[in-house]
Amino acid sequence: PWTRPHLVKEGLGLIDACPLWDEETGEAYLVHGWARSRAGFNNRLTGHRMSPDGDKVLDEGRTLVDADLLPGWFTLEGPKTYRHDGRFWILAPAGGVATGWQGAFRADSFFGPYEERIVLSQGDTDVNGPHQGGWVRTGAGEDWFLHFQQTGAHGRLVHLQPMRWDADGWPVMGDDGSPVRVHRKPDLPVGPAARPAVDDGFPGGAFGPQWQWTANPGADWTRPHEGRGLRLTCVRTDRADDLRSVPHVLTQRLPAGARTAEVRLRLASDTPGARAGLVVLGDAYAWIGLERAPDGRPLLAHRFAPGNADRERDAARAVPLPGGTDTVLLRVEVTADARCRFSYDAGGGPVRLGPEFAATPWRWVGALLGLFAAAPEGEGHAGTGVFTDFRAPAAPDTAAR
Template sequence: MALYSNPVLDADWPDPDAIRVGDDFWMIASSFNRAPGLPVLRSSDLVTWEHVANALPLVPPVDHYALPRHGSGVWAPSLRHHDGVFVIVYPDPDHGIYVLTATDPRGPWSEPWCLIPGRGLIDPCPLWDDDGRAYLVHGWAGSRAGIKNRLTVVEVDPGLRQVVGSPRTVVDGDELPGFRTLEGPKLYKRDGWYWIFAPAGGVATGWQTVFRSRSVWGPYEHRVVLEQDATPVNGPHQGAWVDAPDGSDWFLHFQDRGVFGRVVHLQPMRWEDGWPQLGEPLGHGRGRPVLKHPLPVPARGDEQQEPVRSDDFAAPALAARWHWQANPLPDWYEAPGDGALRLRAQVSARGDLRDHGAVLCQQLPGRPSTWTTRVTLQGAAPGTRCGLALLGREYAWVGLVRTPTGIDVALRRSAGVAEDSLAQSPAPGGAVDLRLALDADGTATFSWRAADRAGTEAWHDLSSAWSAVEGHWIGAEVGLFAAAPPGSPVGERGGALFGPVRVTVAGKDA
C-alpha cells in the first residue's frame, strides 16, 4: 500500500485553507506583506501540490504596502466555491476584511473589496446556509483590537458586499478552561449542525478544537480533536476540512517549524459519535498527528514533491513562485524570457535589506537545499551591490559590490541596524556564480566562484556557517536583490543580471 509522509508541504505555507471542486483540490495560504500575495496551489491527491497562481497582484491599500510592512497584510484567508464562483475572504488586521472572486482559481481574480473595515478583525470564513442567507465567522487580534480569544459571527449579504446584521460573540475562549488565543475559525454545516473548526493555544504550542451547535448563533459545545501528544508535530492546528471523491474526509493543517515557517500536514478524518476524529485516535475524541498514512487517492501515484523552485527565466514575466517584500513598481525588473532576470538597483535608504521592498524571494524549503545562480553587476555608483540573500529578522547575503576601484565579492550580515562585513575581496570580473547551501537545521554556507571558470574552479566558501533566522510570522526566505546607495545618480545605479536559479532540495532538483 502506497504511503505519504508528513509534512506534505515542507515549506512556509501559513494558515492553509482548502476545498475540493470536482477532482481538483485547491489551497490558499497567508502571504502577509509579500506581493504578489494569496498563493493558489492545486493538487489531484492532497499530497503533491503545484503553485499555479497568486490571487492578489498588489496588496491593498497599494500605497501603504509600497514599503515592507512585516507581519501585516494578508493574514489567515478562507477559500470557498459558491454558485460556480471561487471566493477568497481574507483579513488585513490593520484595515479590515476583504473579498475577491474568480471563475477559475488560476485567475484572473477580481479586484478585492472591503466587506468590513476596521482594525483587529482576523481569520474570516463565510458560510452560505440552506435558506440562502450568509454568515461570516472571524476572530480578533489583541494587538489591534484590544480583545482576543473569542469568535464572532455576523450575517452578511450573500454577495459578501455588506453586513446585514449585528455581530455576536458565539464562543468566548476566556470562559473555556485552559483556552488562550482562540482564532483561525472555519465555518461548515453538516447534518443540521453548524461546525466551527478553530485552533487555540498559540501557533507553536496549541491544539485543534471543533465546536458544534444546532444554531449558527450557538450555544456551541466543543472537543479538542488534535494535539501534539508524543509526536514531533507541535501546534497541530488551523487548517481545512476537505472531502475526497470517494467520500473520505481529510484535514490539512500547519506545524510551526521556526526558520522553515508553517509547514502543511495532512490528517485522516473520520466521524464517530457525531464528532470528527482527526489523526491517530487517543481516546475521548482526541487524536494526534500521523507521520505516515495511506494515500488519499492511491491511483494518483505515491511520490511527494515540492512545488517547482528552479527558474531558467525562459518564459516572459515572473513565475508564480516569486514574490517581493512590498508592492513592486514596473521598473523594478525585466523578465523578457531570454534566460535572464534583470533587477534594477533600487535605493536602499538605510542599506538594510529588511527595509528593501525590491528583494525577490521564495520560501526556504524545510529540508536541506542548495541554491545557485550567476550574477553580473551593472552600474557605476560606488556602493551599488547585488546578490543572493537569506532573509529574516536577521539576514546575510553573498554577492558583488561596486567600490571606487572596481568590483568586490562580499559576504555581509545584519543582526541590527548596520550590515557587518564578514568577507570581501576583489572579484575576477563583473560576473560570478553564487551558492547558498543550507542543512536540516537551517545553517547556511555561502560560496562563490568565477563565472568564466565555472567548469574548472572549485567553490570558495566564505567565512563560517551562519544560522537562518525566521521573519515576522513567516519562515526565512531566499532572495535576489540589487540595491543602490542613497544619493546615487539615476543613470549610474544600474542593477544586476541573474540567471538561471537552480535549486536542489534534499538531493532532488526542485
C-alpha cells in the first residue's frame, strides 16, 4: 500500500520535482522548477541535497541553472536528473510547450557549474516542441528518449527517439538532433501489437480504466446492476448548462486520428429537464443527447458552449424522438484535425444535427470524449441515463498506420 503523502519542501510555485539517488556516493538530491504564476518568477532550476529516504531536503537549496543568463532561453522547466559517465546531468525543455526544444546540462558536481546544449528541436520536421521527456536505457544497453508533442485538441502525443552519445560525451537524440517519425524499434522481446482501450461495453454497469471523472467521484454517480450498460445518475445541479463546471462528467482522452464515436442512450428519467448525452469537452464544448420536456416527451437536444461563454446554447432546435421511443444512437464523427459532426439514429437511419464543431483543448490536456447525466436542482432521485456499447473505431487509414 502507498503511504500517505508528506511534505518534502514547502513553497509557492514549486513544480516538476525530480529526485536522484547517487549510487556512487549514497547521497540523494532533488531538482525542481518554478511556475511564474505562483512564485513570481520562472526559467530556473533549483537543487537540494535530500535525505536518502526521500523524507525531506537537507539545505536551503541553490540555483543550478538560471536560464535568464542564457541568450534566447525562456520557460525552462520539467527537469530530469541523472548520473552518467562520472557527471551529473539534467535534461529539461525550454521555449514553451508547443514551440520549444530539449536542453541538456552537465556538471562535474551536482551544484554546478553546468554547461548547456540544445539536443533536440523541431528543425524541419512536423514534431513541434519537442517537450518534457526522459532518458531510458534498455537491458540490451540501448539509449532512447521519450518526449511529448503538443497537438491541440488531440492533447499530448508521446514519441520515442533513438539516442546515442557523441565523442564529446553529449547526448544526440533523433536524427542528429531532429525528431524522427520512423525508426527501428528497440532491441526488446517481441510482444503483441496493442493500443490503449477506447471501446467499452460497460459489463455489470462498470466502466473501464480508460475513463475518468472530471473531479473526485461521488459514490452514487453510477448504479451497479446485473445486466449490460452504464447507468449514470442524473445528478441534480444548478450548473447543468455548463458541463465544464460540474464534476460528474465521465471522460476519456480524445483519441488521435480520424474516428467516429457512438453510444446508445436511454433516458430513464421522468424528471422535467433531466438530460444525458455524449459530449466533446474542452474550453469550448458541444454535446448531443436526450432531455425530458415539461410535457414528458424525450427531446433530441444538441447544444454547445463557446470558450468565452459561461453557459451553453442550442446548436440545433430540439426535436421529439419519433414513435415515442426513449432510446437513440448518438454519434460524433471526428476528423483528423478534430472537427466534429454530430448525428443520431432513432431507428430510421442517421440524421445529421447542427453545424460542424471545432474541438478545442481543455487548458493543457486536450479535448475529451465524455458521457454525462444531470437534472435540475430538487429533491429525490432524478433517474438515470443508460449508456450501452460505446465504440470509437479508428478510420481505416488511421488504423493501418
